[in-house]
Amino acid sequence: MxxxxxxxxxxxxxxxxxxxxxxxxxxxxxxxxxxxxxxxxxxxxxxxxxxxxxxxxxxxxxxxxxxxxxxxxxxxxxxxxxxxxxxxxxxxxxxxxxxxxxxxxxxxxxxxxxxxxxxxxxxxxxxxxxxxxxxxxxxxxxxxxxxxxxxxxxxxxxxxxxxxxxxxxxxxxxxxxxxxxxxxxxxxxxxxxxxxxxxxxxxxxxxxxxxxxxxxxxxxxxxxxxxxxxxxxxxxxxxxxxxxxxxxxxxxxxxxxxxxxxxxxxxxxxDPSGSATHVVDEWLQIGGLATIAFGTIGVLSSKSLSRLAGYSLIISSGTLLASIGAGEAVLSGALFYLVSSTLGVSAFYLLIELVGRAETDMDTSPPADAVFDDEYVGVREEDQENEVGVVIPATLAILGGGFMFCALLLAGLPPLSGFIAKFAIINGLLDTGISPWTWTLAALILLSGLATIIATSRAGVDLIWTPDRPSRDLRLVEAVPVGMLLALCLGLMIFAGPIMRYMEQTADALDVTARQPPAILSDPEEGTTP
Amino acid sequence: MELVLALGIGILTGSGVWLILRPRTFQVIIGLSLLSYAVNLFIYAMGRLRVDAPAIVERGGAADPAQYADPLPQALVLTAIVISFAMTALLLVVLLAARGLTGTDHVDGDEG
Incomplete structure (x- = not known):
């Protein structure tokens, strides 16, 4: 053993x-x-x-x-x-x-x-x-x-x-x-x-x-x-x-x-007398809806790309909270969405720095001087002696393609994994029965996707296809991580079947755990009694 | 004893909450420290209040749990004290850095 x-x-x-x-x-x-x-x-x-x-x-x-x-x-x-x-x-x-x-x-x-x-x-x-x-x-x-x-x-x-x-x-x-x-x-x-x-x-x-x-x-x-x-x-x-x-x-x-x-x-x-779970579900639903609405408004109103990414993170949190509150039928879709949206937002954070690098923006530029002077080595002064400086050509096409991919992923448009995730959530919602609340949530999820696509395409056109920008250099070591994340999302889409089955088993197990505790305590091998 | 402890926790929490809503960084830090003292006392109280009861069982012989204080909250408090102490030290460093960079001790970095 x-x-x-x-x-x-x-x-x-x-x-x-x-x-x-x-x-x-x-x-x-x-x-x-x-x-x-x-x-x-x-x-x-x-x-x-x-x-x-x-x-x-x-x-x-x-x-x-x-x-x-x-x-x-x-x-x-x-x-x-x-x-x-x-x-x-x-x-x-x-x-x-x-x-x-x-x-x-x-x-x-x-x-x-x-x-x-x-x-x-x-x-x-x-x-x-x-x-x-x-x-x-x-x-x-x-x-x-x-x-x-x-x-x-x-x-x-x-x-x-x-x-x-x-x-x-x-x-x-x-x-x-x-x-x-x-x-x-x-x-x-x-x-x-x-x-x-x-x-x-x-x-x-x-x-x-x-x-x-x-x-x-x-x-x-x-x-x-x-x-x-x-x-x-x-x-x-x-x-x-x-x-x-x-x-x-x-x-x-x-x-x-x-x-x-x-x-x-x-x-x-x-139990029916306590009905505490019900209260939690209600809070999750209301809180989730408010969070999606807040994130949607935030996405539309943000001027910098990094704030846009932050608000799409809030939308993803809100969607998760609301769909967890909706009950076990939606849980597997929510878990799939969790994986897909986390990968998407992470890729987006990496990508926007590459796209926005030409800008002298407070958000992304490293500082000129140090706060703590111990062992500090600035980025700027060392930039010349770069060991991993393989510059890849066709930067603009790669960045633009990646950006579009990310935007589709975050907004949940077909054919990418974001779409499958949102589809699974809404499908689960419709299975739980038609109520005003279900319709509100489904509508808000779709609206938040629309807002994301509007905001990202506005920012994307502004940043990528505006001609009067100096050419950027894109290093292989920076492009590869973004590519890996996006490839994983692509994998999520292609192997959506097995992954969905895994998530369904996960959701079932969670549900069972909630109702009857697992045998951790009375593990016969350990010989313990709780 | 219960009343004194409850009043102590209440006063510490009240002062702490008032202080973390103040605009100066130092007030926020003192407020967070007071709050953490209140929480430590609260954890301690969750093990039930006992007078003259040791937390450690003597070696040999079966012990009657009713004669002893609950050792677990005491261990939890110890962990919580260490963590909040370290976090306060870190926050002080951030405070000094913010004071140096922005030239003000307002929590938002400007007097606006």
Whole structure:
């Protein structure tokens, strides 16, 4: 039983931690070595995620890993099921493309980029794997701490001001998370998610309100992360201040909020007297609709491309929230949409920097002087001695084609994966029955697509086909990550059948988990009783 | 004891919320610190309040859980203290950088 394969599940956390710690010991001058180490680490992470995905897809029950072999409700558990395996793979793919893109020049805009980047991946992987509410908090803090560093990477006035807001908001959010988690513990006496699912139905009627308050406060914390209206005003400004490869990775951060919400809010009892699930669904629906509307208006009104990308992220969050609230029939479509829209937004963040490079824009240009003078090596002065400077021809055609591809993807027009995702959601919605609410949601989803296509084509015409611009150079190492992301979206479209089936199984498993807790606690091999 | 603790948490939270809504960065940081103290006390209270009860079971013999305080919230508080301490330190650095770059201590970077 014991073997390397059993311990594979903990590797997505340990591997980036070790690599990042090792990198802190190296001098900032050994840039090539750092690049090689971090790229190799992320490639190993992708391999591990693929293996884990295949394991998760093959087995019916979730895989449990007990850290230190402490029995389940007492020790720390890692849980791998279909959903977490898919999120893991998505995270590490985004990590790889963003990192590859960053090696073109952005990793030189400030010190310790690679260490922070790997820590960010560690936090994300951990948050997707953990089976414990308090560990979820700890991994949230890890990924947030790394994201503060990455957001401030490159420094400059705009980033520091945005960073100040981002850090303050997220510290306040973490405090809400703690209040919610401790209230839940106070009522149920456990923090293990599977144990919670087992104990919540037995909570006494007079304590039920406290429990709902606790989970509600947790929900607020997750909504802030996911960028739900009216808690998401910070998102577009913050993301547009970050350097492009970081913003491309941040595209998954809001999905962490959605993932955590899926895990925790589904725990609330479904009995007719409590009817708490119903309340959550209602909040998700209303909040989701408002978020889509806010994002749609934002997309139409944004002048810079990076803000446009931020608002399309908000639209995607809103669509996800509303369709999760719509019930289990829509869930598989929503999960497909999650993957497709995350890849699309990430590619868009990378692409807009290439398209808008000729502009001397505050958003994208690296700063002239440093804030912290330790080990700082500016981008500008080093630009000449570039090792990876294969310039590819026909830049304009490639950029324009990529831009169009991205726009179609984000707007959800056929024939790309965005269309399939939105079609699956609307199809699921119509299956749940015809109600005014269903029609509103379907109409809003389509309208948001229309707004996206209007806004992107306006910006695209302005940026790409305006003749009086100096020619841009496009490096291979920058074009490849964007191409990889778009190719993945193409793959999503071509293999939509098997992927949809996987997502349906995921949604079914989630639904079953919500109703009857899995056998984590009474694992016969461990001989523990809950 | 319950009343004193509840009042303490309430006053800390109230002051913290008022301070994080103020326009100066330093006030925001103090507000977040006060809030984190309030949350730490709250977590501690979620393990139920007990006087003179140890959290560690003595070696040997079966222990009666009723005689002991709940150790888990204490461990959680320890983690939460460490994390909020580190985050406050980081926020202070960002505050100084923002002050240096913008020349003002307003949270938005200008007095507008």
């Amino acid at each position: 014991a073997g390397v394969a059993d311990h594979l599940i903990v590797m997505p956390v340990l591997l980036p931690l070790a690599a990042s710690a090792a990198m802190l010991l190296m001098s900032e001058r050994r840039r090539v070595l750092k690049r090689v180490i971090s790229l190799a680490t992320v490639m190993a992470l992708i391999t591990i995620s693929v293996l884990l995905l295949r394991t998760a897809a093959a087995s019916h029950d979730p895989l449990i890993y007990l850290l230190g072999d402490w029995p389940a409700p007492f020790g720390i558990t890692l849980v791998l099921d279909r959903l977490s395996a898919a999120m893991l793979l998505l995270t590490n793919i985004l990590g790889f493309t963003s990192l590859l893109y960053a090696t073109a020049r952005w990793d030189r805009a400030g010190p310790r980029f690679h260490a922070l980047f790997l820590l960010q991946l560690m936090g994300l992987n951990g948050a997707f794997l953990t089976g414990d509410l308090f560990n979820l908090f700890v991994f949230f803090e890890v990924l947030l701490a790394a994201s503060y560093g990455l957001l401030l990477h490159g420094a400059g006035r705009k980033r520091v001001t945005a960073g100040l807001h981002y850090v303050s908001i997220n510290i306040a959010t973490s405090l809400l998370f703690l209040i919610g988690a401790s209230l839940t513990y106070g009522v149920t006496g456990t923090l293990n998610v599977a144990d919670l699912a087992a104990r919540i139905p037995a909570v006494a009627a007079e304590d039920l309100m406290l429990l709902q308050a606790g989970i509600g406060i947790l929900g607020v914390a997750f909504f802030i992360k996911a960028g739900m209206w009216p808690l998401g005003f910070w998102l577009p400004g913050t993301y547009s201040a970050a350097v492009p490869p970081v913003a491309a990775l941040f595209a998954i951060l809001s999905k962490v909020g959605i993932y955590a919400m899926l895990r925790v809010l589904l725990l609330l009892p479904q």
